Amino acid sequence: MVKISYCDEMSDVEVKIEGVLVRNQTIVSNKKMQNILEQKGCGEISKKKFILKPFESLYLLYTNYLELKEGKKKINFDTLMQKCLKYDNNILTKFLIYRDLKSKGYVVKDGFGFGSDFRVYERGHFGEKGAKYLVFGLSEGKQEKLGQLQKKVGQITRMGKEPVLAVIERRGEVIYYKISKIKFLKNEANPPVTPIEL
DSSP states (O other): OEEOOOSSSOOSOEEOEEEEEETTEEEEOOHHHHHHHHHTTOOEEETTEEEEOHHHHHHHHHTTOEEEEETTEEEOHHHHHHHHHTTOTTHHHHHHHHHHHHHTTOEEEEEEETTEEEEEEOTTOBTTBOOSEEEEEEETTOOOOHHHHHHHHHHHHHTTOEEEEEEEOTTSOEEEEEOOOOOOOOOOSSOOOOOOOO
């Protein structure tokens, strides 16, 4: 049995999460565990099965709260990371951002398009309000076209959400940048200076 204290204010319930790996997702069958995880914003029901996303499974393995098996074989963090990389070459970036946000007490869910990786809920408001932030990740040194970034920011702000760029430094540290759209107007207060001919 393991005492869980991740996912913001988890109660002092002694639990053991057991999961079965199918491709790159984890299925949790224990109903009690499903309820606890779901209340804290972890996992979701899909086709009558409770599924943990790859970054959630990696996080739970990393924090030693998940016992994961594929058939009879026990799967560790490194093995799962290698399997997930076959499906998503950005999984390490997603894991690092997810881990960092969870360590800060946020409820984090999978993004829903617009190039966003995550929906992030204000502390204490999961289940009451929609996500306040849409976070998209970028590893240091990776290029992103400015036009694509501008398009993402426009779509996110039209939804009433705040776009956040999470940049992973080479050392693995995550730095967050709140992004907004600014339209510069012509400065009419100071007319342009005309050159004087001598």
